[in-house]
Amino acid sequence: MTFRILICDPLSEDGVKPLYEAEDVEIIDTPGMEFDVLKQKLANADAAIVRSQTTMTRELIEAAPNLKVIGRAGVGVDNIDLDAATENGVIVVNAPDGNTMSTAEHTMAMLMALARNIPQAYNLLRNGRWERKAMVGVELKDKTLGIIGLGRIGKEVARRAKGQRMDVIAYDPFLTKEKAEKIGIEYGGVEDVLKAADFLTVHTPLMKETHHLIDREALKLMKPSARVLNCARGGIIDEEALYEALKEKRIAGAALDVFENEPAVGHKLLELDEVIATPHLGASTVEAQENVAVDVSEDILHILRGGTAKHPVNVRAVSPEVMEQLEPYFELAEKLGPFLSNLTKGVLEKITIHYAGELVQRDTLPLTRCTVKGILKLHLGSRINDVNAFMAAKDKGIVVDENKSTVSRGFTNLITVEIKTNEETRTVAGTLLNGLGPRIVKLDQYSVDVQPTGHLVVIRHHDKPGAIGKVGNLFAEAGVNIATMQVGRKGEGGHAVMVLSVDRPLEDACLEKLRGMEEIRQAHRLEL
Ligand SMILES: NC(=O)C1=CN([C@@H]2O[C@H](COP(=O)(O)OP(=O)(O)OC[C@H]3O[C@@H](n4cnc5c(N)ncnc54)[C@H](O)[C@@H]3O)[C@@H](O)[C@H]2O)C=CC1
Numbered sequence: 001m002t003f004r005i006l007i008c009d010p011l012s013e014d015g016v017k018p019l020y021e022a023e024d025v026e027i028i029d030t031p032g033m034e035f036d037v038l039k040q041k042l043a044n045a046d047a048a049i050v051r052s053q054t055t056m057t058r059e060l061i062e063a064a065p066n067l068k069v070i071g072r073a074g075v076g077v078d079n080i081d082l083d084a085a086t087e088n089g090v091i092v093v094n095a096p097d098g099n100t101m102s103t104a105e106h107t108m109a110m111l112m113a114l115a116r117n118i119p120q121a122y123n124l125l126r127n128g129r130w131e132r133k134a135m136v137g138v139e140l141k142d143k144t145l146g147i148i149g150l151g152r153i154g155k156e157v158a159r160r161a162k163g164q165r166m167d168v169i170a171y172d173p174f175l176t177k178e179k180a181e182k183i184g185i186e187y188g189g190v191e192d193v194l195k196a197a198d199f200l201t202v203h204t205p206l207m208k209e210t211h212h213l214i215d216r217e218a219l220k221l222m223k224p225s226a227r228v229l230n231c232a233r234g235g236i237i238d239e240e241a242l243y244e245a246l247k248e249k250r251i252a253g254a255a256l257d258v259f260e261n262e263p264a265v266g267h268k269l270l271e272l273d274e275v276i277a278t279p280h281l282g283a284s285t286v287e288a289q290e291n292v293a294v295d296v297s298e299d300i301l302h303i304l305r306g307g308t309a310k311h312p313v314n315v316r317a318v319s320p321e322v323m324e325q326l327e328p329y330f331e332l333a334e335k336l337g338p339f340l341s342n343l344t345k346g347v348l349e350k351i352t353i354h355y356a357g358e359l360v361q362r363d364t365l366p367l368t369r370c371t372v373k374g375i376l377k378l379h380l381g382s383r384i385n386d387v388n389a390f391m392a393a394k395d396k397g398i399v400v401d402e403n404k405s406t407v408s409r410g411f412t413n414l415i416t417v418e419i420k421t422n423e424e425t426r427t428v429a430g431t432l433l434n435g436l437g438p439r440i441v442k443l444d445q446y447s448v449d450v451q452p453t454g455h456l457v458v459i460r461h462h463d464k465p466g467a468i469g470k471v472g473n474l475f476a477e478a479g480v481n482i483a484t485m486q487v488g489r490k491g492e493g494g495h496a497v498m499v500l501s502v503d504r505p506l507e508d509a510c511l512e513k514l515r516g517m518e519e520i521r522q523a524h525r526l527e528l
């Protein structure tokens, strides 16, 4: 059997050697295809390899009936429609390690160029101007580098910045004070990092939660002398807000490797003297390109020949028999994690899943994996899936435990998820009701009956006369219709919870007012 592999973006020749040398592979190496050509070539491809130039849309994936694997020669998979790939049974693999060093080094190159005006001075000199006065820079020594996103690349940048004798402060949802101390940096919340930074660099994936993470409000918290860097993904920093802040001299400079829309030729940020930029070159080194091309090529060959993926991004590894038994429970498992982790404060340390009732007899590991995936996805984005969820948890030092008990409090099946962070331990229990689907039946010590779907508001309040009415009035004033409301309490006059499902999302102003009420201890808005 011959597998047809389509190379959609330029790849390292040495890196794709394993593919050219394989006897069972036919390569179609035509990078930079127009959409229609790409669509036509995909129609009979078994695998496709992309970097960041090609966007693998649903339309393209659906037009490729033989497609089994998409390989991303790099880290970010925001240019691949993962839902479409999963729905169409296409495995997506990436190369998460191969370009870490290059991207960290590029970030440091940008940091130094930014501090010393190197591109600006060079431009002037090429135009015959020996300008020294206007090109005075700043030292890095004793300056503070703020890092948002301390994953593979963020950590390497921190290490290098310390070598420059900079102070480093970082925020990452998986970083604790203790972990930060161990690597000799300071731990802070996002606001602490923004306020302290002389230079700010972002190294998160681009996803719903990180889109415009650095927005107008964030930039307002920064020092006027601060400079920002983005060598991760366009869209993490709000480009309009950055432009305004630079124009109004509220920040001093920016170094950008990535843009919301690429190629960003003619972008108005590039007209500003305080901005230096490169055309998405973070991973463009001989070494990184060879590494990532080798990694995806090997993974693709292995998968096409019937093996399992080394760096899967979207697949669910469950045998058809086990899948059939567990299928109905996946929706419940998938909802419980995000429901609880949205409510939990602090840095995640341990996830425990308790199974009771008929589930005790089953192989529940796939459900545990699915729950862990739901929790981690909130911070690590869509590349977390059932296959890599445990590995990602281990990577982040999070303990995952599962246990079983015959005590199911009257339910035929019961899944209880417990999340322990460095600040609190919280639990949620859910069951699958015959014909009615998933239900949340317990939140911490309170019994409730909630359908975990749509727009939800979860409130912890003091059980006082009028509290519920006040919440109802506030929602009515905001034009938010309450579809269902569940109230649970330990005893009269004590702590209580309210879980409301509403017909449209609660706006920020309404949530703030809710949080400001004297009867309300905590309020969260959830989309499930
Ligand atoms: N410019 C370029 O050519 C390249 C860009 N990249 C980009 O860099 C990004 C980071 O890559 P890696 O470090 O390899 O990924 P990684 O997955 O190792 O690290 C990402 C980190 O971001 C953290 N994070 C998630 N949400 C966050 C939030 N709201 N606030 C703070 N931290 C948050 C995660 O906990 C994780 O530790 C990639 O997603 C990719 O988009 C990667 C390689 C090359």
Ligand SMILES: O=C(O)CCC(=O)C(=O)O
Pocket (backbone or CB within 6 Å): 051, 052, 053, 073, 074, 075, 076, 077, 099, 280, 282, 283, 284
């Ligand atoms: O393919 C490239 O050079 C871009 C690399 C990148 O952005 C990534 O790996 O996420």
